Amino acid sequence: MLSINDLHATINGKEILKGLTLEVKPGEVHAIMGPNGAGKSTLGHVLAGREGYDVVSGTVEMLGKNLLELETEERAHLGLFLSFQYPIEIPGVSNMEFLKASVDSIRQGRGEEAMDSVSFMKKAREVSKAVNLDPNFLKRGVNEGFSGGEKKRNELLQMILLEPKLAILDETDSGLDIDALQVIADGVNQMRSAERSFVMITHYQRLLDYVEPDFVHVLADGRIVKSGDKSLALELEARGYHWLKSGPGADGQAD
Amino acid sequence: MSQPVSEFIPQAGQLFAAQSDWLQPVRERGLAQWRVSKLPNRKTENWKYTSLRMLERGDYLAEAAVNDVSADLSSQFEITEIDGPRVVFVDGVFSLEHSRLDLPKGVCLTTFSQADKAQREQILEHLGQTVAYESSPFAYLNDSWLTDGVFLCVAANQRVENLIHVVYLTRSQERNFSVNQRLLAVLESGAEASLIEHFCSTDSQQNSFTNSVTEIVVKANARLTHYRLHLEQEQALHIGGIHAQLQRDSQLNSFQIATGGVLKRLDIDVSLLGEGAHCELSGVYLPRGKQLVDFHTSMRHMVPNCTSNEIYRGIVADQSRAVFNGLIYIHPHAQKSSAQLSNKNLLTSDQAEVDTKPELQIYANDVQCAHGATVSQIDEQLLYYLCSRGIERKEAEVLLSFGFINELLNRLTDQTVQEYLRPILAKMFAKDPELARHLV
Numbered sequence: 072m073l074s075i076n077d078l079h080a081t082i083n084g085k086e087i088l089k090g091l092t093l094e095v096k097p098g099e100v101h102a103i104m105g106p107n108g109a110g111k112s113t114l115g116h117v118l119a120g121r122e123g124y125d126v127v128s129g130t131v132e133m134l135g136k137n138l139l140e141l142e143t144e145e146r147a148h149l150g151l152f153l154s155f156q157y158p159i160e161i162p163g164v165s166n167m168e169f170l171k172a173s174v175d176s177i178r179q180g181r182g183e184e185a186m187d188s189v190s191f192m193k194k195a196r197e198v199s200k201a202v203n204l205d206p207n208f209l210k211r212g213v214n215e216g217f218s219g220g221e222k223k224r225n226e227l228l229q230m231i232l233l234e235p236k237l238a239i240l241d242e243t244d245s246g247l248d249i250d251a252l253q254v255i256a257d258g259v260n261q262m263r264s265a266e267r268s269f270v271m272i273t274h275y276q277r278l279l280d281y282v283e284p285d286f287v288h289v290l291a292d293g294r295i296v297k298s299g300d301k302s303l304a305l306e307l308e309a310r311g312y313h314w315l316k317s318g319p320g321a322d323g324q325a326d
Numbered sequence: 327m328s329q330p331v332s333e334f335i336p337q338a339g340q341l342f343a344a345q346s347d348w349l350q351p352v353r354e355r356g357l358a359q360w361r362v363s364k365l366p367n368r369k370t371e372n373w374k375y376t377s378l379r380m381l382e383r384g385d386y387l388a389e390a391a392v393n394d395v396s397a398d399l400s401s402q403f404e405i406t407e408i409d410g411p412r413v414v415f416v417d418g419v420f421s422l423e424h425s426r427l428d429l430p431k432g433v434c435l436t437t438f439s440q441a442d443k444a445q446r447e448q449i450l451e452h453l454g455q456t457v458a459y460e461s462s463p464f465a466y467l468n469d470s471w472l473t474d475g476v477f478l479c480v481a482a483n484q485r486v487e488n489l490i491h492v493v494y495l496t497r498s499q500e501r502n503f504s505v506n507q508r509l510l511a512v513l514e515s516g517a518e519a520s521l522i523e524h525f526c527s528t529d530s531q532q533n534s535f536t537n538s539v540t541e542i543v544v545k546a547n548a549r550l551t552h553y554r555l556h557l558e559q560e561q562a563l564h565i566g567g568i569h570a571q572l573q574r575d576s577q578l579n580s581f582q583i584a585t586g587g588v589l590k591r592l593d594i595d596v597s598l599l600g601e602g603a604h605c606e607l608s609g610v611y612l613p614r615g616k617q618l619v620d621f622h623t624s625m626r627h628m629v630p631n632c633t634s635n636e637i638y639r640g641i642v643a644d645q646s647r648a649v650f651n652g653l654i655y656i657h658p659h660a661q662k663s664s665a666q667l668s669n670k671n672l673l674t675s676d677q678a679e680v681d682t683k684p685e686l687q688i689y690a691n692d693v694q695c696a697h698g699a700t701v702s703q704i705d706e707q708l709l710y711y712l713c714s715r716g717i718e719r720k721e722a723e724v725l726l727s728f729g730f731i732n733e734l735l736n737r738l739t740d741q742t743v744q745e746y747l748r749p750i751l752a753k754m755f756a757k758d759p760e761l762a763r764h765l766v
Binding site for chain 2: 120122144147148152153155159163164168169171172180212229
């Protein structure tokens, strides 16, 4: 599904990712944990192709394609979805228009037929209810005046409608109360399948109680310094990150 | 440094040499003032960025030659679901064929030329009273050219449900010509109404100059919702003014939208004259190509405890220019005034230019005033978010431009006006209709 090899990337000339390697197979759920400033969010944006996030060396393949050669929208057409840590407000563009534009573009990119407006709107309202977001939010500007939790649920709504092959969830759990976290986790769990993979970036073990990962990685100072199964997350919760950083292969500063 | 003396002032003064009638005193007064006026030039602060060169040549100084309005022109101005009273002018001449004058009780809507004796008296009582002549010399010219106009009067405590639609349509004619438009709206105490002033044209290349003056008097507790649409073909020249006076506890909501043109200038001058008055102004300007739009607003707080809010946005494309000047004046007596002004501009090309200047003149010490202007390009972060959802960059740009303006449309009271304007905007922003498929 996703194969990242020795990836080095900079933002404004500052090296953030320093030789990151990660292999995600179809159907797997990977959790990436790590201290602030380790490069977790950078990884998400490098994969999505954000401007100003420059890959210096290394390779990223998704479904056999060189991801780094593709425009941001082409990556989405290929099946990549990044759930933003801070979803952006777009007043004046209604959520429904935005969702329809996304779904149409992605279907078009995949050579599928466009969905007619009526069935799309019906589906959008259903999913909206399923993620516990009042369907009236579909009429409002994208994320406009949404609370933190509503924004995250709106990201989940998009993910469900866009049916990605690989979803990267960047701190989807931050700022959520337990009920909202449960909703997000239910959504992700329902989306899990043998053909769909997830990379969950998180600070806390809490999310992993709800969405059980196959692998847990620790990202520190721009590279994966330790990988393991879900028990690693529990160990991190108990011991923090510091013991890893002083270990072999980790030369970064704790923050 | 001596400048060549413009022949425009005396030449223009001779146009529309009208018959003698009850409006004669207004015309004479206007002509006398116009003759001693100076044509603004680039050294006139209020006209610094807008050239009158096109007009100054004088070749627009002629009356419309053709007055046959029998052709069906309604497709140029019909607005779906607006089926109330309508007054239509074609090339400056009232067209009975296209107008609908079945009026609700308590409403007077007539042309100056058809006004009865009582209405004439009302017109003469108010005409020119609201106009800020000192900053609008073209209003004197409008007086001197006055042969007709629209008079709207809503009686005390009457509420008009239907939108009142006033259309000023121009067509291209063999020779360049001038059009004089005047509207006087008086809302008596407690009255409520909504008015659309709709400037439009046939699609062919226009060759008219329109000089328009709109006067609005909103008396105590009355409320007017006002829309001013400037959607003419780009070769039409327009210099216009909206002059409003608000009395105690009254309210004016006015929205203006202008597509660009060779010369398009609009002055909006509001005086808050009674305590508790509230004025909301919002507007949109959308020049592109080599077009220009120039908006000047003046919000004058003359008494205590009034509030005003202004939101203006523009998208300036290609090599076009926009000018925005927003003056807030707070009179020494106008304590406890609250005035807000925001002007945001989106430049979609390196060669586009905007000259924006918020201007505060505050002579009272216990007031709340905020003003701000921004000039920016389409936000890369927003584009990235949309592209990350699979939307092509070009379509994302169209969505964001549309959204920037649609935010103001969403605030309009009348759904019908919103629905009329959205497709027009969508068409403007997306050269390829495919890119606008998600907008309407």
